[in-house]
Amino acid sequence: MKCRAAVLHKMGAPEPYTNSRPIKIEEIELDPPGEGEVLIKVAAAGLCHSDLSVVNGSRPRPLPMVIGHEASGIVEAVGPGKCLLERGDHVVAVFVPSCGTCIPCSEGRPALCEPAAISNANGTLLEGRKRIKFKGEYISHHVGVSCFSEYAVVSQHSLVKIDKAIPLDLAALFGCAVITGVGAVVNTAQLNMGDTAAVVGLGGTGLAAVLGAKASGAKSVIGVDLNENKLELGLEVGCDVVFNGKDPDLINKVRDYTDGGADFAFECVGSKQAMEIAYSLTRRGGTTCTSGLSDPAEKFAIQHVNLVAEEKTIKGSYLGSCIPKRDIPSYIELERNGRLPVSQLMSEKISLDEINSGFDALSQGNTVRQLIIFG
Ligand SMILES: [Zn+2]
Ligand SMILES: [Zn+2]
Structure with a gap:
């Protein structure tokens, strides 16, 4: 399928990004999800310092890349075979997938998942594949998420199912800022x-x-x-x-x-x-x-x-030494009970087209968590 997404072609562009515009909103093509993969319709995506570090070049990543790693969404389709998720599930993306079988995963430390460290460094999904094409060529995923995009194909192991009662804009924050x-x-x-x-x-x-x-x-x-x-x-x-x-x-x-x-x-x-x-x-x-x-x-x-x-x-x-499948639902419940008022971290809601000026605001320290809201 085709959709609009924020593609970073080059790192280290001069600020302000409103002028240099290092992030371009492009039409990309997503492959259908493969086995163990899921297509999500992104609902909200937060602008985080780790994205800014890729934009300014202090954390080099393989480019071109669809950036973004803090998001919520709704499962639109699942790949063939058995899957942990089904169409219609509400999910939060996690920027370190966990394979569930490597030594750190077996020890209950999924943040240190070894295959995830490799796939994140290589700009692929956990299973080693790329699912995003730009002008006919495969381009990189950002830590398995790439959520500054209307849709995203991600590994089922990069997602945590959440209660549908929590608003999806607020839910996005749990994937990075809150768990970290x-x-x-x-x-x-x-x-x-x-x-x-x-x-x-x-x-x-x-x-x-x-x-x-x-x-x-x-x-x-x-x-x-x-x-x-x-x-x-x-x-x-x-x-x-x-x-x-x-x-x-x-x-x-x-x-x-x-x-x-x-x-x-x-x-x-x-x-x-x-x-x-x-x-x-x-x-x-x-x-x-x-x-x-x-x-x-x-x-x-x-x-x-x-x-x-x-x-x-x-x-x-x-990743806050978290076990995302345990901690994200638990922190969401604490939020629902008024004991973890995460909504205080939300600042501006912006559109995908305002992403460059959003990163200017983040770089200048004028904001906390801006969220891109998708229609
Ligand atoms: Zn982050
Ligand atoms: Zn693992």
């Missing part, structure tokens, strides 16, 4: 009631981490960002106190406020500077948890003796 941020708190850090949390970077993932920390019973949540608007939003979403990352006295202020540092500090930016701040805000014996994806050339240095003598822990968190 809430999962970092709940699964990776395993924060306990009464712990203190510092969240460095108050974008979609960071604000979701704030929601996760509040829902988990954190005693206090400290927000850090460079942007005053984001600090205000941090307070609205549930931070008890916020500090500007540019404040030269930031570390001392947080140590004073927390009486020695936070039990858990979350790096949610994907930058070395944010990681250094998060590590410095972590108390003796505490844990620094990082979920931001930085430029592969970036390295983070720490004082070795401090790591040893203060018994600090540094943990990476990918």
